[in-house]
Every structure is written in C-alpha cells, then in structure tokens.
Amino acid sequence: MADLKELFTAVVEMQEDTALELTQKYLDEGVPALDIFNCYQDALAEIGKRFEKQLYFIPELIMSGEMMKAASEIIKPHLTDDSSAGGGGQAKLGKVLMATVEGDIHDIGKNIASMMLDLNGMEVKDIGVDVPADKIIDEAKAFGADVIGLSGLLTLAFDPMKAVVDKLQEQGMRDKIKVLIGGGQMDEQVCKYVGADAFVTDAVVGVNYVKGWLS
Numbered sequence: 378m379a380d381l382k383e384l385f386t387a388v389v390e391m392q393e394d395t396a397l398e399l400t401q402k403y404l405d406e407g408v409p410a411l412d413i414f415n416c417y418q419d420a421l422a423e424i425g426k427r428f429e430k431q432l433y434f435i436p437e438l439i440m441s442g443e444m445m446k447a448a449s450e451i452i453k454p455h456l457t458d459d460s461s462a463g464g465g466g467q468a469k470l471g472k473v474l475m476a477t478v479e480g481d482i483h484d485i486g487k488n489i490a491s492m493m494l495d496l497n498g499m500e501v502k503d504i505g506v507d508v509p510a511d512k513i514i515d516e517a518k519a520f521g522a523d524v525i526g527l528s529g530l531l532t533l534a535f536d537p538m539k540a541v542v543d544k545l546q547e548q549g550m551r552d553k554i555k556v557l558i559g560g561g562q563m564d565e566q567v568c569k570y571v572g573a574d575a576f577v578t579d580a581v582v583g584v585n586y587v588k589g590w591l592s
C-alpha cells in the first residue's frame with residue numbers, strides 16, 4: 378500500500394482542502410481507491426480516539442464525517458473501474474437490505490458498504506439511519522432480501538441489532554435471511570450476542586461474506 382501519511386495527517390488535522398486535493402492527486406497517480414478509503418477510515422478512527430481523550434469535540438466529529446463524504450464522491454467513480462471492486466453491470470446476484478439500527482445515526486460506513494455491495498453485483502436497498510427493528514423486518518420482507526446488513530457504531534447499537542435477529546426468529550424467518558453486522562465496534566463477542574451470521578469492520582470483507590452466501 379502506498380504511503381498515504383500526508384493524507385492521514387491532513388484528515389486528522391481537519392485540513393479538508395488539502396485532504397481532498399491529496400485524494401485527487403493520489404487517484405491521478407494510480408493509488409488504488411481502496412487504499413485511499415482505508416486511509417480515511419484509519420484517520421477517522423484516530424479522530425475518534427482524540428474525541429475520547431477530549432482533545433476533539435463534536436464539531437471535529439461532524440467535520441470528519443463531512444470530509445469523508447466529500448472524499449467518497451471523488452473516489453466513487455474510480456471504484457467502478459477498480460478490479461478489486463469488479464462485478465458491475467451483470468445480473469444481480471441477490472438482494473441486500475441495509476440500515477443503520479435504531480438510536481444510531483452514523484451512516485458513512487453503511488453508505489460505503491452499500492456502494493461496494495452494489496458495485497459487486499448485489500441489488501441494494503438502503504433504508505437509512507435510526508431504523509427500528511420492526512421497520513427493518515417489514516422492509517426486508519417487502520424487498521425479498523436475502524441478506525440484512527445492519528450498521529452500528531455505538532455500543533448502544535448492539536441491542537437494536539439483537540432485536541432484529543430475535544424478531545426474525547419469532548417470525549420463523551431466521552433461516553431464510555442472513556444477517557451481517559458492520560461497524561468499528563463489531564467483534565466475535567458482539568456477533569454472538571446479537572445472533573448475527575457474521576460481523577465485519579471492513580466493507581470489502583462484508584462483500585466477500587455476501588458473495589459466499591449468495592453463490
């Protein structure tokens with residue numbers, strides 16, 4: 378992976394103009410779009426750490442989110458051509474319903490994951506943020522989803538994720554729909570607690586799970 382230290386620093390130091398210029402420059406130089414995405418993700422994780430240490434506050438969180446969204450717009454067209462994303466243009470492999478769970482409004486990761494799934498041949502329906510379990514299940518049924526992708530970055534998201542799995546179970550649908558959970562806090566333990574089929578902290582890994590399930 379290319380040394381993207383300059384970009385990392387620009388994002389962490391809230392230098393939006395520099396960050397976006399570097400993003401474009403790296404793309405022009407042929408740096409893989411995914412490496413650039415990963416650099417932003419690492420930088421946002423560092424911003425999160427500074428927030429925890431009370432070196433940064435809500436305005437920095439908001440600004441980092443805006444930077445990442447602006448960068449996504451620049452990077453997106455390059456992902457379509459990226460062989461690692463692949464799979465665009467063919468018949469859809471299956472249907473994935475995406476949502477950020479109730480109580481959580483973080484959507485940057487969900488939007489990236491939705492985009493990657495779409496680029497890899499899935500039909501994706503994204504129903505937004507702060508979505509209650511009942512609504513997720515109703516939408517999944519109406520859409521005919523093969524997979525429900527739940528995003529959540531807060532510890533508070535674990536229970537709403539579990540509620541989706543529990544309700545699927547109650548309705549006798551658990552073995553018909555796979556549940557994939559994603560977000561920086563996800564791990565094996567959370568996955569077990571929620572009762573999901575898999576967890577990811579990286580959209581590309583998520584795409585691979587879904588491809589495996591649908592093939």
Ligand code: B12
Nearest residue numbers: 425442482483484485486526528531532559560561580583
């Ligand atoms: C930007 C940000 C915000 C922005 C969000 C803007 C937006 N539109 O999303 C704003 C300012 C709104 C915000 C608000 C808050 N935030 Co905030 N935020 C962040 C920050 C800095 C970055 C998050 C991010 O976008 N990362 C980049 C993306 C690309 O990474 P990602 O989400 O992990 O997604 C990747 C994968 O996980 C995966 N993925 C994600 N979801 C899914 C789903 C599926 C199905 C798949 C396949 C893959 C997948 O794909 C992505 C690409 O690989 C994090 C720090 C961190 N470490 O993440 C804190 C963080 C998540 N926030 C935090 C907190 C505390 C809050 C607030 C409570 C602050 C407050 N006091 O108000 C509020 C909560 C609001 C709410 N109810 O949700 C904490 C959570 C702590 C906890 N344990 O609960 C964190 C961890 C910061 C910290 N270290 O303290 N935040």
